[in-house]
Amino acid sequence: MNASVTAGTERAGAATAARTGAGFSLGRALRVTEKDLRLGPRSPIFLWAILLPVVLTFVLTAVFGTLFAAPPRLGIVDAGGSAVTSALRDAEGLVVVEVDDETELRAAVEAHDVDAGLVLGAGFDETLAAGGQPELEFFVSGSSLTSDRVILGVTTVSVLREQGGQSPPVDVVVTQVGDADVVPVEDRLLPLIVFYAVVIAGMFLPAASLVDEREKRTLDAVLVTPTRMSEVLLGKGVLGGSLAMAMGVITLWLNGALTGRGPGVVVFLLLGAVMVAEIGLVLGCWARDSNTLFSAIKGGGLLIALPAFFFLFPALPQWVARLVPTYYFLGPIYEMANAGTTLGDHLGDLAIGVAVCVLLAPAVVAMGRRTERRAAITL
Amino acid sequence: MNAAIVTAILRKDLAAFRRDRFYVLITAASVVLYPLVFWLLPATVDETIRLGVAPGEVRDLLGGDAAAQGGLDVVAFDDVATLEGAVDAGDVVAGLAFPADFVEATAAGERTSVTLLLGAATPPELSGTMRAFVGEIAYAVAGQAPPVDPRTEIVVLGEDRAGDQVTLREQLRPLLAFLVLLTETLALAALVAAEVQQRTVTAVLVTPATTTDFLAAKGILGTAMAFVEAVLITALIGGLATGAPILLLALLLGAMLVTGFGMIAGAYGRDFMTVLFLSVMFMVPLMIPGFAALFPGSASGWVQALPSFPLVDTIVRVTTQGAGWSDVAGSLLLLAGWCVASFAVGALVLGRKVARL
Numbered sequence: 001m002n003a004s005v006t007a008g009t010e011r012a013g014a015a016t017a018a019r020t021g022a023g024f025s026l027g028r029a030l031r032v033t034e035k036d037l038r039l040g041p042r043s044p045i046f047l048w049a050i051l052l053p054v055v056l057t058f059v060l061t062a063v064f065g066t067l068f069a070a071p072p073r074l075g076i077v078d079a080g081g082s083a084v085t086s087a088l089r090d091a092e093g094l095v096v097v098e099v100d101d102e103t104e105l106r107a108a109v110e111a112h113d114v115d116a117g118l119v120l121g122a123g124f125d126e127t128l129a130a131g132g133q134p135e136l137e138f139f140v141s142g143s144s145l146t147s148d149r150v151i152l153g154v155t156t157v158s159v160l161r162e163q164g165g166q167s168p169p170v171d172v173v174v175t176q177v178g179d180a181d182v183v184p185v186e187d188r189l190l191p192l193i194v195f196y197a198v199v200i201a202g203m204f205l206p207a208a209s210l211v212d213e214r215e216k217r218t219l220d221a222v223l224v225t226p227t228r229m230s231e232v233l234l235g236k237g238v239l240g241g242s243l244a245m246a247m248g249v250i251t252l253w254l255n256g257a258l259t260g261r262g263p264g265v266v267v268f269l270l271l272g273a274v275m276v277a278e279i280g281l282v283l284g285c286w287a288r289d290s291n292t293l294f295s296a297i298k299g300g301g302l303l304i305a306l307p308a309f310f311f312l313f314p315a316l317p318q319w320v321a322r323l324v325p326t327y328y329f330l331g332p333i334y335e336m337a338n339a340g341t342t343l344g345d346h347l348g349d350l351a352i353g354v355a356v357c358v359l360l361a362p363a364v365v366a367m368g369r370r371t372e373r374r375a376a377i378t379l
Numbered sequence: 380m381n382a383a384i385v386t387a388i389l390r391k392d393l394a395a396f397r398r399d400r401f402y403v404l405i406t407a408a409s410v411v412l413y414p415l416v417f418w419l420l421p422a423t424v425d426e427t428i429r430l431g432v433a434p435g436e437v438r439d440l441l442g443g444d445a446a447a448q449g450g451l452d453v454v455a456f457d458d459v460a461t462l463e464g465a466v467d468a469g470d471v472v473a474g475l476a477f478p479a480d481f482v483e484a485t486a487a488g489e490r491t492s493v494t495l496l497l498g499a500a501t502p503p504e505l506s507g508t509m510r511a512f513v514g515e516i517a518y519a520v521a522g523q524a525p526p527v528d529p530r531t532e533i534v535v536l537g538e539d540r541a542g543d544q545v546t547l548r549e550q551l552r553p554l555l556a557f558l559v560l561l562t563e564t565l566a567l568a569a570l571v572a573a574e575v576q577q578r579t580v581t582a583v584l585v586t587p588a589t590t591t592d593f594l595a596a597k598g599i600l601g602t603a604m605a606f607v608e609a610v611l612i613t614a615l616i617g618g619l620a621t622g623a624p625i626l627l628l629a630l631l632l633g634a635m636l637v638t639g640f641g642m643i644a645g646a647y648g649r650d651f652m653t654v655l656f657l658s659v660m661f662m663v664p665l666m667i668p669g670f671a672a673l674f675p676g677s678a679s680g681w682v683q684a685l686p687s688f689p690l691v692d693t694i695v696r697v698t699t700q701g702a703g704w705s706d707v708a709g710s711l712l713l714l715a716g717w718c719v720a721s722f723a724v725g726a727l728v729l730g731r732k733v734a735r736l
Contacts, residue, residue: 035496055663092507100457109455110536128526138529142537146426146450151508153533155527158511161518164526168514169490174392174506177466177474198402294655295404 030234100328202244210284264343285367328353554669571645601638639721
């Protein structure tokens with residue numbers, strides 16, 4: 001052992017001895033939380049944790065939510081206030097846009113701003129009611145899907161028949177076949193959005209804060225006071241966990257997944273916040289510097305995000321998702337939001353999730369001790 | 380500006396870049412992952428509605444094989460039980476179970492009843508269309524023509540892409556090419572921030588190197604890194620198959636554009652976290668035109684006002700519409716204007732920062 005290490009170990013021993021009289025203090029831990037909360041808004045990660053879930057909610061639902069289920073769009077120029085326009089507006093599965101004149105409609109159809117365009121001349125309804133054949137122009141965008149052209153064509157003819165007084169010589173009885181509980185794509189995205197909201201705040205914030213304090217040596221300064229490493233870890237964990245909870249609730253609310261399922265969802269959000277905060281503290285103690293932390297999160301991020309992708313693709317073998325600890329809060333939240341299950345249906349998941357949190361605690365303590373020893377050596 | 384000094388600074392920066400595991404990892408991952416994601420996406424667009432009918436003879440009433448050309452793929456089933464099974468399994472989007480005497484009864488003016496089978500995966504909005512389908516079949520059998528039929532004189536505006544639609548893969552091409560450019564913004568910003576924070580730039584400037592040499596080196600490095608990677612990935616995703624000279628110019632201008640933003644982020648970045656945050660703040664709005672390209676129709680006015688729009692517009696028009704130089708000249712000019720602006724602001728901000736050190 002060289003001289004500097006020996007001296008460092010002696011100082012570490014002295015520092016520990018100086019604190020021996022003082023036990024664990026919740027007050028000091030909360031002061032660490034308060035300090036981080038006060039300084040937090042200056043940190044880009046703090047702002048990231050708040051902004052990113054909102055941006056992700058917008059981007060993911062806007063892009064994927066409507067991309068896979070974009071309804072056919074019909075532009076109408078209605079010179080005479082025809083009842084056909086309002087009937088088409090009421091037809092399910094279409095988006096109707098009224099346009100001022102034919103030139104504008106042609107431009108919109110050609111640019112594929114609408115899939116098709118309909119021009120109803122003045123007196124259209126009167127001619128139709130009189131049994132005549134009113135003039136009608138129908139433009140189709142070259143970029144529109146063939147299936148959309150069929151839907152728009154058939155729906156328009158059906159409305160025209162109805163307005164012309166014809167009624168179909170057939171009754172249609174609708175029967176639902178099989179399980180009607182298929183979850184739309186936009187709802188299957190929910191776990192992914194919740195995952196990012198909880199992980200950025202709960203894991204990234206304490207981890208980045210610990211690494212930052214080590215890089216700037218402010219952690220060393222804190223540890224020469226009576227504050228212990230366990231209090232620093234608790235303080236940072238509480239802040240990360242609280243922010244994760246808050247962002248989780250906000251994200252669920254933004255996605256309309258909180259109504260009527262509040263208590264159960266909040267319990268699992270709390271479980272998730274504690275779990276990711278513990279992982280964040282372990283990572284923060286382990287990572288040598290910011291680059292290592294980012295590389296670790298980039299590499300391991302996909303693994304802990306895995307359950308979210310399994311919800312997105314239900315055809316995948318779902319048991320694989322259960323091998324990842326984050327499933328035990330993402331899974332129940334997804335089920336409660338989409339299948340209407342309750343807290344009572346997920347007691348098994350809750351027990352496993354709590355067990356994961358309990359098992360992570362010794363790892364947090366061990367990594368905290370290692371960090372404290374290293375800090376003492378460099379003092 | 381001294382070319383030898385600029386080259387020396389460039390060599391030093393490249394060595395620093397190679398030493399940084401994080402950026403080397405990001406770069407390597409981009410080269411592998413972006414093309415992988417691209418080639419995993421669907422290569423075709425399903426334009427047909429797959430509809431099951433029973434009994435099988437009714438298929439002819441819907442046009443049989445000809446219907447598939449018109450966006451409707453009618454599959455015949457012998458009995459209702461088999462049809463229900465197909466709907467449940469999602470093999471067809473919906474099923475129509477006609478009574479055995481449907482044709483005879485309808486033709487004789489008798490009212491019949493048809494069962495519309497909707498599966499769990501059937502989009503709810505298709506229910507109305509399916510009802511209309513059944514009505515149209517019945518009208519056709521009963522010999523009742525509509526008072527006016529817009530389908531008889533359809534005017535197709537623009538190039539008719541029926542059966543040859545732009546796939547999701549092709550729509551994502553500009554976004555992927557642009558994401559690569561943006562990733563390199565982060566790399567340059569971090570290199571610049573490190574120089575500023577560690578004050579190595581002051582060490583460089585006590586040599587015969589001038590601030591102009593320093594800024595030129597950073598500009599060339601950022602542009603070269605972004606351009607080379609973007610070209611490599613665009614080639615790997617088959618983006619250079621048509622209009623390669625136009626795309627190369629567009630990517631070069633795009634690389635210069637993001638370099639300007641990289642200089643700004645690097646000049647203000649205090650540490651790694653701040654650099655990341657500032658880069659993301661630039662990246663998010665700049666990515667919007669790429670996302671907008673995924674949606675049908677023209678982009679909103681405010682999207683067209685973003686600096687990255689002319690780049691995305693050029694890539695989209697060249698790769699999906701086969702546009703030539705004259706078609707995209709306006710976009711390229713606008714992009715060049717944004718490049719000059721962002722590069723000038725980036726150089727000004729970084730130059731002032733360096734001068735204050």
